[in-house]
Amino acid sequence: MQVELSRRKFLQGTVALSVAGGSAISATNLFAGADTPEKKLSITTKTGTAKEVKLVPTLCEMCVNKCAAIARVEDGIVTKLDPNPMFPKSKNMLCPRGNAGIQALYDPDRLKYPMIRTGEKGEGKFKRVTWDEAFRYITEKTVKILDEEEDNRSTFLFCAGEGMAEHTFQTFYQAFGSSNWLNHSSICLQTVASAYGVTLGAYPQSDLENAEYIIMAGANRAEAIVTPDTMDIFKRTKGRGAKMVCIDPRFTNTAAKADQWLAINPGTDLAFVLALTYVVLDEELYDKAYVEKYFNDFETYRSHILSNGYTPEWAEPITNIRAKEIYQIAREFMAHAPKAIYYPGRRSTFAKSDFQLRRAMAIFQALSGGIDTKGGLVFGGKIEIEGHESLMPLYDKAKERGVVKTEAGYADCAVVSGGGSWLAWRNNFLEGKMPYSVRGMFCYKHNPMQNMPNTKKTAEMLKKMELVVCIDTMPSDTVMYADVVLPECTYLERTDPVKTFGGTEPALAQRNKVVEPMFESKPVNEILRGLTKHLSRPLFEVTKKYDTEVQDALREEDEEAYYEEEFDMTKMYSHDQEVLNTHAVHAHEGAAEALKKYGVYYPKMDQYYKQLSANEHQYYPEKEKFYSVGEGRPQTPSGKVECNLANMSSKGIDGMPTWREEYRFSVPEGKFRLMTGRHAQYTQSGTSNNIVLHDLMPENYIWINKRVAKERGIAFGDKVEVASSTGKTVIRAYPTEKIAPNQVFFIHGFGAESSALTWAYKNGGSDNAVIEDVVEPVYGAAAMHETNVEIRKV
Amino acid sequence: MARYGMALDYKNCINCKACEVACKEENGILMGADKHRIWVGVKEIKGEYPLLDIVSSSFEPSQCQHCESAPCQEVCPTNATYYDENGVVRVDPDKCILCSYCMNACPYDARYVDDRTMTVDKCNFCSDTRLARGETTTACQATCPTKVRTFGDLDDPESEISILLRTREHFSLKSHLGTKPKLFYLT
Numbered sequence: 007m008q009v010e011l012s013r014r015k016f017l018q019g020t021v022a023l024s025v026a027g028g029s030a031i032s033a034t035n036l037f038a039g040a041d042t043p044e045k046k047l048s049i050t051t052k053t054g055t056a057k058e059v060k061l062v063p064t065l066c067e068m069c070v071n072k073c074a075a076i077a078r079v080e081d082g083i084v085t086k087l088d089p090n091p092m093f094p095k096s097k098n099m100l101c102p103r104g105n106a107g108i109q110a111l112y113d114p115d116r117l118k119y120p121m122i123r124t125g126e127k128g129e130g131k132f133k134r135v136t137w138d139e140a141f142r143y144i145t146e147k148t149v150k151i152l153d154e155e156e157d158n159r160s161t162f163l164f165c166a167g168e169g170m171a172e173h174t175f176q177t178f179y180q181a182f183g184s185s186n187w188l189n190h191s192s193i194c195l196q197t198v199a200s201a202y203g204v205t206l207g208a209y210p211q212s213d214l215e216n217a218e219y220i221i222m223a224g225a226n227r228a229e230a231i232v233t234p235d236t237m238d239i240f241k242r243t244k245g246r247g248a249k250m251v252c253i254d255p256r257f258t259n260t261a262a263k264a265d266q267w268l269a270i271n272p273g274t275d276l277a278f279v280l281a282l283t284y285v286v287l288d289e290e291l292y293d294k295a296y297v298e299k300y301f302n303d304f305e306t307y308r309s310h311i312l313s314n315g316y317t318p319e320w321a322e323p324i325t326n327i328r329a330k331e332i333y334q335i336a337r338e339f340m341a342h343a344p345k346a347i348y349y350p351g352r353r354s355t356f357a358k359s360d361f362q363l364r365r366a367m368a369i370f371q372a373l374s375g376g377i378d379t380k381g382g383l384v385f386g387g388k389i390e391i392e393g394h395e396s397l398m399p400l401y402d403k404a405k406e407r408g409v410v411k412t413e414a415g416y417a418d419c420a421v422v423s424g425g426g427s428w429l430a431w432r433n434n435f436l437e438g439k440m441p442y443s444v445r446g447m448f449c450y451k452h453n454p455m456q457n458m459p460n461t462k463k464t465a466e467m468l469k470k471m472e473l474v475v476c477i478d479t480m481p482s483d484t485v486m487y488a489d490v491v492l493p494e495c496t497y498l499e500r501t502d503p504v505k506t507f508g509g510t511e512p513a514l515a516q517r518n519k520v521v522e523p524m525f526e527s528k529p530v531n532e533i534l535r536g537l538t539k540h541l542s543r544p545l546f547e548v549t550k551k552y553d554t555e556v557q558d559a560l561r562e563e564d565e566e567a568y569y570e571e572e573f574d575m576t577k578m579y580s581h582d583q584e585v586l587n588t589h590a591v592h593a594h595e596g597a598a599e600a601l602k603k604y605g606v607y608y609p610k611m612d613q614y615y616k617q618l619s620a621n622e623h624q625y626y627p628e629k630e631k632f633y634s635v636g637e638g639r640p641q642t643p644s645g646k647v648e649c650n651l652a653n654m655s656s657k658g659i660d661g662m663p664t665w666r667e668e669y670r671f672s673v674p675e676g677k678f679r680l681m682t683g684r685h686a687q688y689t690q691s692g693t694s695n696n697i698v699l700h701d702l703m704p705e706n707y708i709w710i711n712k713r714v715a716k717e718r719g720i721a722f723g724d725k726v727e728v729a730s731s732t733g734k735t736v737i738r739a740y741p742t743e744k745i746a747p748n749q750v751f752f753i754h755g756f757g758a759e760s761s762a763l764t765w766a767y768k769n770g771g772s773d774n775a776v777i778e779d780v781v782e783p784v785y786g787a788a789a790m791h792e793t794n795v796e797i798r799k800v
Numbered sequence: 801m802a803r804y805g806m807a808l809d810y811k812n813c814i815n816c817k818a819c820e821v822a823c824k825e826e827n828g829i830l831m832g833a834d835k836h837r838i839w840v841g842v843k844e845i846k847g848e849y850p851l852l853d854i855v856s857s858s859f860e861p862s863q864c865q866h867c868e869s870a871p872c873q874e875v876c877p878t879n880a881t882y883y884d885e886n887g888v889v890r891v892d893p894d895k896c897i898l899c900s901y902c903m904n905a906c907p908y909d910a911r912y913v914d915d916r917t918m919t920v921d922k923c924n925f926c927s928d929t930r931l932a933r934g935e936t937t938t939a940c941q942a943t944c945p946t947k948v949r950t951f952g953d954l955d956d957p958e959s960e961i962s963i964l965l966r967t968r969e970h971f972s973l974k975s976h977l978g979t980k981p982k983l984f985y986l987t
Contacts, residue, residue, distance in 0.1 A: 049824075049830075049831050050824050050825050050827075050828045050829060050830075050831075051825075051828050052826075052827055052828025052929060053825075053826055053827075053828075053929045053930075054928070054929050054930075054932060054933055085825070086825050086826055086939075087825070088822075088939075088942055088943065089942060089943055098942075098947075099818070099943065099944065099945040099946075099947075100818060100822070100943045100945075101816055101818045101943075101945055102816055102817045102818045102820070102821045104818070104943075105818055105821035105822045105825055105943060106821050106825075108825060228814035228815070228816070229814070229816075232814070232816050232818075232945055234945065237945045237946050240812055240814050240946045241809070241812050241946055241947065243811075244811050246811070257845060257849075257852050257857070259814055259815055259859075260814075261854070261857075262845075262854065262857040262858065262859070263814060264854070265854075266854075267852070267854055269849065269850035326850075619960055620936065620937055620941070620950060620951070620952070620960055621941070621944075621947040621950065622947070686814070686815070686816035686817065687816070687817060697831065698821055698824065698825070698831070699821075701824075701831045701832065701833070702817050702820065702821070704833075711849060713848070742845075743845060743847060743848055743849045743852060744845060744849065744852070745849060746849055746850070747849070
């Protein structure tokens with residue numbers, strides 16, 4: 007076998023950084039001094055040169071997965087992060103981002119001190135203040151607004167990104183009493199999680215360790231935020247125990263590891279699944295016993311699929327996948343059932359049909375009987391822990407969530423879930439459609455400027471808000487629009503709430519503080535402790551003024567006792583996280599100690615856990631694993647697979663997955679369909695200023711078909727302008743045959759506009775500057791792949 | 801005394817580059833694309849969309865081969881490149897004069913210049929970091945999400961690597977050059 011080995015050739019187009027001297031970051035390189043980027047940093051530290059060494063088990067926060075890591079601390083400096091082999095979820099791995107977590111801690115650009123805005127919004131001019139000054143400023147503004155709005159608590163929006171302390175921040179939102187909560191759901195997993203939820207009763211996990219046949223469609227598991235639960239499959243493809251069929255418009259790294267790759271037209275996966283279902287129903291390949299026992303409305307669904315004529319021949323021109331391949335896949339899948347998986351996916355919504363697609367996938371999977379069983383989709387076990395203390399006072403004057411209603415329901419989407427619809431909310435706010443005025447927002451670890459389509463509109467929204475408070479670790483594009491900036495410490499500087507991880511091998515895991523917080527940063531628990539100390543009582547005074555129910559109550563009750571019992575927000579944050587965690591796991595003997603010592607706990611861990619080889623460990627013996635927890639029973643309230651959702655039909659949503667002509671893929675001549683995605687070396691905008699990751703991939707490139715690029719005179723590295731009705735971005739070109747002639751693709755998270763980010767500032771192209779704000783009709787998710795763009799060499 | 805080698809289950813590699821970062825963080829390697837001790841080679845895919853040759857796009861994780869008959873050691877005029885007691889090909893920065901003969905001699909392109917010391921650097925199986933404090937895996941092996949690598953003593957018949965090489969088919973890179981590499985690619 008011939009192997010080409012010129013790494014320098016392969017690495018062409020990457021930029022070498024000049025680096026020298028120093029070890030830790032300089033304390034004088036403050037946020038405000040970022041005009042002249044200080045690029046001469048010695049980034050890495052050789053391990054083993056210090057006197058004092060400490061190893062601390064922690065959990066990674068470079069993405070959502072929370073892999074277990076062991077931090078090596080030498081003379082107080084974190085020099086290395088290694089995988090912690092004891093955690094069944096992450097199984098002794100740490101991806102490139104996990105390894106680069108050290109740089110999140112020592113990023114010279116990180117937020118160091120509380121700040122108050124001095125310049126225009128977006129300009130990034132701030133003055134350093136004390137924590138007390140920041141809290142006083144927030145209190146003054148908040149009280150003024152709430153007084154003017156007569157204690158309508160919903161005048162404030164609360165939003166948060168995903169993370170272990172998101173719940174801590176959410177308790178603040180609940181105690182504050184607003185109805186406006188927006189989190190990452192509607193720009194992330196909302197439609198897939200909900201569709202599996204209403205169909206199977208839960209969003210299941212995939213037993214990729216034992217599956218024999220896997221359809222990996224629209225899921226780029228080798229690249230997109232490398233997820234520990236999907237690594238097993240890459241050890242078994244290519245004739246090594248499992249066959250993986252990759253369905254993706256692009257030839258991804260996942261396609262390279264698959265046994266078969268089929269290039270599908272973007273947004274037409276629903277037609278593909280409907281055709282697979284047709285074959286299975288028509289040829290009666292499904293698991294009849296399972297269907298008999300666990301399906302609701304099977305006959306209705308069967309006749310719906312058959313009578314609509316969703317044949318492979320029908321699907322061929324829609325999907326661009328040949329009919330004979332659809333037949334082949336349907337038959338092979340069912341031949342391997344129940345050890346066959348149509349991977350549910352864990353990505354944001356791409357097309358307007360996404361909810362229906364996920365429903366169709368869930369039902370197709372269920373037809374195989376591969377539910378709650380080894381080698382199929384599994385619900386798994388879970389270790390119970392106690393929740394955290396929260397406070398939910400009733401504010402009579404607080405109005406309900408800011409949504410636009412119609413006679414049939416909501417104007418923007420059929421269902422408004424807990425996390426809300428970010429796009430619909432923002433657009434209603436800008437268009438003055440809110441039922442009352444929203445004037446301020448608290449934003450935790452969230453970057454709306456870069457995380458959702460149509461950056462211009464988000465900037466407008468942030469400008470319109472009278473008070474924007476950002477709690478974050480980095481001076482993101484959103485932080486640039488903040489009135490008050492509160493610096494949170496990074497994940498390596500704090501203990502977070504202990505978390506339970508369900509699955510075939512359930513466990514508890516805890517993020518332990520590795521080093522003390524740098525500068526004046528604090529964990530969010532302590533930030534809220536300080537903030538509520540200032541804010542809680544004055545807000546209660548506003549309530550007293552306007553809330554007649556409270557006034558009535560106070561006629562009979564002692565004010566101090568009443569306040570303390572119902573309205574005192576400070577009490578939620580009076581304990582340190584370590585204390586709260588010990589309490590949360592007190593029902594499990596030895597858990598608190600194990601979580602501190604190993605970072606991981608599960609019952610009988612001391613008996614079960616053992617190293618099998620240098621690379622492999624046993625967490626649970628095979629017979630103790632939670633492959634099946636209900637003998638195949640779906641976890642819906644009815645205990646059945648729900649084929650037909652009557653309550654959805656009443657909201658104008660198809661009760662059964664149905665193909666609509668509007669879902670068809672088409673691109674006007676001369677334009678391109680824009681696709682976005684994730685990468686193994688970057689998570690989201692939050693990792694775009696990480697110097698070590700930047701070193702692996704200095705900027706993002708737009709994939710454009712090689713032949714098309716040639717026609718247009720675009721060569722590798724040429725700058726092109728990508729434009730849509732939303733806006734423009736400039737990015738370098740990567741001509742390749744891995745993409746279709748009428749499509750383009752680039753990685754999300756680049757092209758930051760915050761000049762306080764040395765490496766991310768104006769580096770590469772920003773997808774959300776271009777993606778149009780298309781709201782998915784069921785949950786109001788942002789549909790990310792519905793935008794056509796023009797490309798011009800600049 | 802050992803004879804260290806590494807087996808690579810290279811079909812597992814998804815080109816995530818966790819190994820590259822782990823190596824840089826462990827060994828204090830400089831930033832810069834041309835400063836890698838370790839890398840993943842990628843080949844341009846063959847064909848025209850959508851008719852692409854799926855096997856033409858493979859990932860080749862690689863690093864210094866720690867040849868038993870290393871061309872870089874042969875050409876070094878100052879004996880800066882040497883075999884240590886474990887058969888690991890090492891560089892003594894005090895002796896290196898940056899003549900770069902070794903860089904030209906290496907058929908695997910495994911060497912680069914460290915701009916701080918102005919000497920040639922390369923993979924040393926974490927000999928002066930992890931192995932020096934008694935650990936038994938290299939940084940690249942430990943971190944790998946798909947567990948491509950197995951590091952160990954080729955002289956110990958009971959070591960995991962020896963068992964792997966006895967039981968699995970494998971090949972070496974550019975074996976026709978007679979360099980006797982100690983990196984083995986499992987098929």
